[in-house]
Amino acid sequence: MDDEVRRAGEVLMRYRIALLPLAAGLALSGTLAAHAQAESGPIPRSPGLPYAPKNLPDRIVLSPGADPAREMAVAYRTDTAQAESQAQLAVSVDGPTLEEKAVLVTGKAMPVASSYGPALYHQIRFTGLAPDTVYAYRVKGAAGWSEWYQFRTAAAEAKPFRFLYLGDIQNGILTYASRVIRQAFHANGDIRLVVHAGDLVAQRDDLDHDDEWGEWNQAGSYNYAIVPQVPATGNHEYVDVLKADGSESRKLGPYWPAQFALPSNGADPVKATTYYTDYQGVRFIVLDGTAAIDLGTMKAQTDWLDATLASSKANWNVVLFHQPVFTCARPNDTQEIKAAWKPVFEKRKVDLVLQGHDHCYSRLTSDAGREASAKARADGKVQGPVYLVSVTGSKMYALNDRAATQPDKVAEATELYQIVDVEPRRIKFRTFTASGKLYDGFDLDRTAQGNRLSEIDEPTIAARRCSGEIGPDGGRCVARGK
Structure with missing residues (x-):
């Protein structure tokens, strides 16, 4: 075990941090010392070391194309014995004869080194598909094929559907977040997308990186292989590096571009992490807040966002990214994003803005505050965008001072998932707790003047906040100050 831990640290060292030789006598800065200390200790591992690559496919994740009525893509992992990326694809039939009419589809493989040793991630794109059709596919490892998985392509026109919105999974991925994901799928049939x-993942030193991605895949299991996943990067999908001049920077971790076969229609500097997909009357636009704030891509992303919204012919426009415009835990809003993207959202009349990062729950429709928002609804005024922040994993932050008066609804120390039902002229948004209790909800109705928001009249549970050291479930408060 000690040798495995040592090898894990060596592999992680190679891609997480690049310590350059320092001139003799040069003192390490506090930041460098912290990095060195973090890297010198053993990285925790998943019990039993269960995630080694094998000769059969695993980590199978389906993604939508830019036009998911006609294109889907799959990524999966094998050991290095399976050098070719191969899938079989067929229009689904109701008898056990899928292989008779299946066609072979090939793709590309990319190596990823980890604490478990080398692996190959494969990506295959299914193109030329028929809209609103059920397909079956399986992928190949050196020892044979996976089981058959089924997916349905999107309809070519606007049509009602349901999607699942998850906040940060990140911590307690398998221990805690898995139950939330599984509850969402168990309690809500026919989820067509997951955002x-x-x-x-955390991708720091809480758990070995490969173990984290193994736990993330296990948490969603076969649901990730049959329901297209629409992920945005957070700051934890990036890893810290030191530049030649000794300054800190970030780079995208090696698992993201391997694990997700996403559309390549994003902003030029960040095509691996920005993209859009049009699904049955909704344009989902995915941005990368970390690259915008830390890596100098804000203008490129803002220009691309504006152009992508301007060209949208969808009934609804939903924007997805990590760092929230309006924070519910951090003392200050994300000013760089607020200054650059909020005016575009308002100009282009974005409907929903879905975010994470703050490890609490917030629904906000007016930066003037809760009372102003309620008055606008009572007066029948148009409202939007609606800004949401949510969390699915076990790390929790305490609510900030503004949470008492600015958002319409908040929660702390609570794991959540959101079910969103889309119709041509209405969005029904419902927030549920880990055990399936309805916590919040609203309807957005499209009128000639714009969106009108109405609070639901369905019964919801009481507001969930800590009271001193006591949490909303009666145990200790697990939400810590940010």
Whole structure:
């Protein structure tokens, strides 16, 4: 075990941090010392070391194309014995004869080194598909094929559908977040998309990186292979590096571009992490807040966002990214994003803005505050965009001072999932707790003047906030100050 831990640290060292030789006598800065200390200790591992690559496919994740009525894509992992990326695809039939009319589809493989040793991630794109059709596919490892998985392509026109919105999974991925994801699928039939607001994993030193991605895949299991995933990057999808001049920077971790076969229609500097997909009357636009704030891509993303919204012919426009415009835990809003993107959202009349990062829950429709928002609804005024922040994993932050008066609804120390039902002229948004209790909800109705928001009259549970050291479930408060 000690040797495995040592090898894990060596592999992680190679891609997480690039310490350059320092001139003799040069003192390490506090930041460098912290990095060195973090890297010198053993990285925790998943019990039993269960995630080694094998000769059969695993980590199978379906993604939508830019036009998911006609294109889907799949990514999966094998050991290095399976050098070719191969899938079989067929229009689904109701008898056990799928292989008779299946066609072979090939793709590309990319190596990823990890604490478990080398692996190959494969990506295959299914193109030329028929709209609103059920297909079956399986993928190949050196020892044979996976089981058959089924997916339905989107309809070519606007048509009602349901999607699932998840906040940060990040911590307690298998221990806690898995139950939330499984509850969402168990309690809500025919989910057609899953959108993730970033920080799918922690990718720091809480757990070995490969173990984290193994737990993330196990948490969603076969649901990730049959329901297209629409993920945004968070800051934890990036890893810290040191530049030649000794300054800190970030780079995208190696798992993201391997694990997700996403559309390549995003902003030029960040095509791996920005994209859009049009699904049955909704344009989902995915941005990368970390690259915008830390890596100098804000203008490129803002220009692309504006152009992508301007060209949208969808009934609804939903924007997904990690760092929230209006925070519910951090003392200050994300000013860089607020200044650059909020005016575009308002000019282009974005309907929903889905975010994570703050490890609390917030629904906000007016930066003037809760009372102003309620008055606008009572007066029948148009409202929007609606800004949402949510969390699915176990790390929790305490609510900030503004949470008492600015958002329409908040929660702390609560794991959540959101079910969104889309119709041509109405969006029904419902927020549920980990055990399936309805916590919040609203309807957005499209009128000639714009969107009108109405609070639901369905019964919801009491507001969930800590009272001193006591949490909303009666145990200790697990929400810590940010």
